[in-house]
Amino acid sequence: MRAPRSMVVAGAVVFLVAVGLVLVMVVRPSSASPSSAGSGVSAPSEGSADVGFARDMSIHHQQAVEMAFIVRDRTDDEDVRRFAYDIINTQANQRGMMLGWLEIWDRPKSSDRPPMEWMGHTFTPRSDGSLMPGMATDEQLDRLRAAEGRAAEVLFLRLMTVHHRAGADMAQAAAGAAGTDEIRNLATGMDRAQESEIALMADMLKARGAKP
Structure with a gap:
């Protein structure tokens, strides 16, 4: 019996995040040096940009991976599927690294603090499912799940x-x-990668006769 698609997607995300966490542990002596035992350097504070960014961007990345998995199954276009795979691999790995650093720093992976507080302003998560700026709403995700092809x-x-x-x-x-x-x-x-991918997506939309 085939497992439901949602379980397959969830399992894949968990696997990719686990890979990222393993990578963090492998490079821990160098990349995690601020909190390494005996380093003499304190881990970032709870209210720091380091902790806030790692926590918030982990959530942001999680939705990007989810959307990439959805479109992978809704089109046969090789360019879009290849781009989706790149997002899945890159952002799941980065998410694993950030969660790994939070673990090393002994900081919780979730918080009651408002998102983006570390940036000097806060964003109140909306009831439509948008937890931070740029994140898709529940309705938009449902539309993506229902769409096909172009x-x-x-x-x-x-x-x-x-x-x-x-x-x-x-x-x-x-x-x-x-x-x-x-x-x-x-x-x-x-920042560099996402700006580059924004330009790539503009070209991909243009090739499909659509505007950004």
């Missing part, structure tokens, strides 16, 4: 463009405010 491709590219823009803004803020090399370097790389 319609699914266009909707995915539009939703992911908005998602990436907000993610790039968060990454830019973290790159400038973080106190650890881990977050500064990761956020800088995220």
